[in-house]
Structure formats: C-alpha cells, structure tokens
Amino acid sequence: MTEMPPLVALVGNPNAGKSALFNALTGARQKIANYPGVTVERKSGRATFADGRPVEMIDLPGAYSLSPDSLDEAVTRDVVLGNLQGHRRPDALVIVLDAGNLDNHLRFALELIAQGLPTVVALNMIDLAERDGLQLDSQKLARALGVPVIETVAVRRRGLEPLMIQLEEALHNPSPAIEPVAISIGAQNQRARDIARSVIINETAGRQWTRRLDAVLLHPVGGVVILLALLFLMFQAVYGWSEAPIGWIESGFALLSDGIKNAMPDGLLRSFLTDGVIAGVGSVIVFLPQILILFLFILLLEASGYMTRAAFVMDRLMAAVGLSGHSFIPLLSSFACAIPGIMATRTIMDQKERLATILISPLMTCSARLPVYTVIIGAFIPASNIGPGIGLQGLVLFGLYIAGILGAMLAASAIQRFVTQSRTSSFLIEMPRYQWPRVSDIALNLWQRAWVFLRRAGTIIFAATIILWALLSFPKAPEGSNISQVEYSVAGRIADGLEPIVRPIGFNHDIALALIPAMAAREVAVSALATVYAIDAADDDAAATSLGPKLAADWSLATALAFLAWFVFAPQCISTIAVTRRETNGWKWPIFMVTYLFALAYAAAGITYWTARSFGL
Amino acid sequence: MQLDHLPLNRMAVIRTIHWDDLPDQEGHRLRSLGFEPGVAIEALHKGILMWRDPLAVRVGRMTVALRTNVAAAIDCELSA
Secondary structure: OOOOOOEEEEEEOOOOOHHHHHHHHHOOOEEEEEOOOOOOEEEEEEEEOOOOOEEEEEEOOOOOOOOOOOHHHHHHHHHHHOOOOOOOOOOEEEEEEEHHHHHHHHHHHHHHHOOOOOEEEEEEOHHHHHHOOEEEOHHHHHHHHOOOEEEOEHHHOEOHHHHHHHHHHHHHOOOOOOOOOOOOHHHHHHHHHHHHHHHEEEEOOOOOHHHHHHHHHOOOOHHHHHHHHHHHHHHHHHHHOOHHHHHHHHHHHHHHHHHHHHHOOOOHHHHHHHHHHHHHHHHHHOOHHHHHHHHHHHHHHHHHOHHHHHHHHHHHHHHOOOOOHHHHHHHHHOOOOHHHHHHHHHHOOOHHHHHHHHHHHHHOOOOOHHHHHHHHHHHHOOOOEEEOOEEHHHHHHHHHHHHHHHHHHHHHHHHHHHHOOOOOOOOEEEEOOOOOOOHHHHHHHHHHHHHHHHHHHHHHHHHHHHHHHHHHHOOOOOOOOOOOHHHHOHHHHHHHHHHHHHHHHOOOHHHHHHHOHHHOOOOHHHHHHHHHHHHHOOOOHHHHOOHHHHHHHHOOHHHHHHHHHHHHHOOOOHHHHHHHHHHHOOOHHHHHHHHHHHHHHHHHHHHHHHHHHHOOO | OEHHHOOEOOEEEEEEEOHHHOOHHHHHHHHHOOOOOOOEEEEEEEOOOOOOOOEEEEEOOEEEEEOHHHHOOEEEEEOO
C-alpha cells in the first residue's frame, strides 16, 4: 500500500529566512509549479525523517497575517485554512520566526497556532539575533506558545535535525484541537509583545550593521548615486562578462553544425538539422550567459536585503508617474524577463498600481530583446569611440534601454490617469536586515532560472523554429527558377500579405517574415532571419558567414533603426500575453496591452524610419 | 507630534494612530506590521533629494518604510 507522504507547509513573515530553511530541508530536490488557478509560484520538495520516511514540504509565500493584503498572502491563507480548490490542506505547519524580530513576527505566529494544526516553530536566524545583542529563552517561548520551539540557523544547517524530530512527533500526536478564538488584531499585537518581552533574557547594544549601512545606502544623495552606480555595473556586467561564454557556446554550435555537414549527405534532413535546429535554437541559447548574469544580480540584491532599499530610493520618482517603490522591484526583474516581473507584481497591495505595473512591464528591455539589438547594432552601427571609453554601439544600446524606460513612464502616467483612474499610490514595506547572500541558495535559484529558460528554448523556441523552417522550405521552388526559395515558400507568401502593412514603416519582406514567428518569443526574430538567410544561401559559401554582414548588405540603415524602434515597444512574446491574462483574470487587459503596445511600436518605427530617411540614411 | 515631524534618531512612543485618516488597506498593513499605540518608535532615515519622502522608521525591532502622508496619521511622543 502506498500512502501519500504528509504535507508540511513552511509559513511565516517575509524576510524570516523561510526560503533558506526550505532549501536547507529539501536540498536541490525541488519542484516549481503554480498553485491551482493562480500564478503564485508553488515550491515543493521532499525532506526525510530520521527513519527515512519522506515528507512533502511546501514553501508558502511570506505573509504578515491571515487576512490578506496581497495575492501572495491570499494564497498563504487559503492553503493554511484548506480553502484552496484542488490543493490539500497541510497536515502540519512549520512557523518560521525571525529571532531578531519577535515583537513584530509573533503576532502572525499566534494567529497561525490558533488554527489548531500540528505546529512546530523554527526560531530562525538566531545567530543574527545574537550578533545584534539579543539573548532569548526558547523554552520559555515554547511554553508561552504551547508548541515546540527549535532554534535554527537555516544557512548553517543548524537545528534541522531536532526540527524534523519535533515535526514527526507533532504529526503523530496532534494536540487536541483548540477552538480558534477570535481576538482583535490589537490584542494579538499586545500579547505578542508581552511574550517577546518575557523571553528576552538579555539585550545589549549589538553591532548595528543594518543601521550603519542604511545611513550610507539610504542617504538622500549618496543613496541615489549608489543605486545608479549599481544599476550601471549590472548592465556593464551583462555585456562585459558574457562575451567569453557566448563565444564558447557559438563555437560549440559551429562545431556541431560542421560535424553534421561532414557526416551527412546534403539533403532535407541535413538542412533541417543545420539550418533549422542548430541555426534557430543555437542563436537563442547563446544569450543564456547574459540572462543568468542579470538574474544573478537581481537575486543578490534580493537576498542581501538591498532590494527594498532600492525601492525606498526610487519611491518618490515612481510616485511622479503614479506608481511607487513597490513597482520598482517587478520592473527591475522585467529587464531579465517580463514573466517573472509580472508575477512579482502580486506583492503590490494596491490593485490599480499592480495593474498599471503589469501593463508597462513589457516595455522594460527584457533579455530576449538583446539578441535582436545585438545583431542589428553589430551589423549597422560602427564600433567607433565617440569619447574616451564610450563606444557608439554601447551608447545606442543604452539609448534603446532609455527609450523603453521613458516609454514605460509615459505609459504609466497615462494608464494611472485615464485607465485605472487611480489618484494615489502607497508605499509601506518592511526593510529586512542586511545579510550575506548564501552561495548555495543563489546557485540553486540561478539553476532554476536557467532550467526555465532552457526548457523554453527547448520547447517553444524549438517548435517555432521548426515550423518556420518547414514554412520556409516548402513548397520547393522549381529548379532553375529565378524566384528565390524564401519568396516561393509558404512563409514567403504569408509575408507577402503582411508586407503592405509594414512597408510604410520601412520594413522589408524578410522582416515581415521574421515578425510572425517572433510572436512566440522575441529572440526568434533573430533565429528566423538566420534561418531565412541560411536557406536562401543554401548552395553557396555564404551560409558559413554570420548573420550580421548579410543584414548590412541587404537593409538600409533607416530600416535597421526602424526595426530597433519596433522592438523597443512591440508586445511580442505570447508567454507574456498569457501570463497577463492569468494575472488579470481575463482577456480585457491583455488585449488592451497588446493594442497599445503595437500602436506605440508602429508609430515609433514609422517615425524613426522617416526621420532617418529625411537625413538621407 | 506627528511621526513625519519626529526628529531623527530619537526614541519615541506611538501615542495614537488616526485609523480613520488612513485607507483601510494601509491601516490593516500598519497593524500587521505591529504599529499600535504604546509601541516604541524611532525615525531613522528620510527619503532622497529634496523630497525627504518616504521615511524609514524602526517600530519594535523592525525597520519599515512608509510615506509621509501615512506617517502624518501617527501621533508620537518623544521619550525623555
């Protein structure tokens, strides 16, 4: 007989070190999915009791109470109360408490214990509390709460064994169900503070690292300079550090492609593998290093506690366009990819602000646009210096980022004013203590991001590439015909229909062709162009040369610039649209988003094209 | 004294919170973060450039960022 392993939920305030404890208990054996019906990420993993029996752990979103202020908190409440359709109620809870923050965190613990589930409290980050000069009596806390309390330091794996032992005991001998007593939140706060006061044995003025660091990082002027410097460093790193690994990946795919060409006779299958699969998927995987570097920075900023400081510094500027510091974090994530960005908006309390943030997040230059920008800039913008250390190519790229940000700011103002008609935004957030990010937690997270990207490259992008290759390869142009294969193919004929629409903004037939599969993912535009030119050049040596020179020979500069302008605004990428639909519960907002972004993209490309033309480019 | 006028780095205690002046959601979030009359509070940092908004305050053992318009609804008294 197989029995389902017990389900244990880790629950606690944000910043209590919950995820670190979860990672320590479950190791790398984690599954990321969504809770039924919502896009809140559900992280689950297996831990084992001393005798080897498995237990399923889930890491609930951080919350401050069971009466939710945000979508994340609503999921936590629904799971704890067993109200989430299609999700079983946990058999036990592990309440994760920040030992250095009992006054504020105990109230939620009291509310959770009152639910009557078997419960163990992990008094986490006890080392940090001691560093700050706090000495606690955990046994006294256990008596006051009526549940076992274990001191843990998740990042050093301290206290994990006793925690599992207590958990097993709690599951076996559930305490008699307590009738949940409805007491007011004020009374809970009072009781929490009384308990906190009674368990503190000794308190000396500890080293107040956080306060001293904040004096610098939140400085009215210095804080702004530091944030800008950090962002600058981040984007520099994305380009500087990725050059070498990109080179390795490129040469790897080139070797693979040559190997296949040598090993196989010329034919349909060889064309499929080299022109379709390798040219297409390869041109996308090349950008994995840049995406990972960007995510690395974002994860480090989050894990160290700096991210909320960045939100603090940015709040007033965001308020100018009707948003708040809360929006800054999802928007920064959107520079990596709009999908995690949009999902991160669920921590925003104000629903109008949340909607506005979702609607503008595709304007942040996501990493999928990099392939497009890099290829076009490399082909058309001379690699000259216009000042010491300032390259023209870098400057153009920077300009594209800025164009996206300005576009987003304008869109946010307009949306908050005319669409959501929100008059105020709000900013109210806990600022956690600073701590050293733990290498293994960051590595695990980064690995999960890389996996998600590779899975995307392996499925959506792979499929799009193959479909495109097929559309481009059939029907075969008759032997000796003066029409090229691309023109003759199905895709060529679809592009014929699209061409009149995009002709006024300077796009040619090849671009019209590339725009279709780019709906699957922006970066496919590059692989699409690569496939188009690879197939067209099938019989000569040109196939061996890279995409850039071919574009430079084929396109005018005005067309290239218009193409860049289009990608600053275009809402391409079906995944983003799908996530927006799920996050906003319907088609109304994704349709609105796609419409206004396409309109902006069309206008921007048109203006760019005709301006460039008037300068004779 | 309103929290937004509290001098920096001086210990104080929350005397009253004018819940009616706050939007429901912000009042609720303030409560879940532990803002209650009688709690020790200290203004730590003021926001950037000329705005000096939002504020970072220590409430209990937690540091919280909030905007001055919310802080204005919180009455404090400097400890001696």
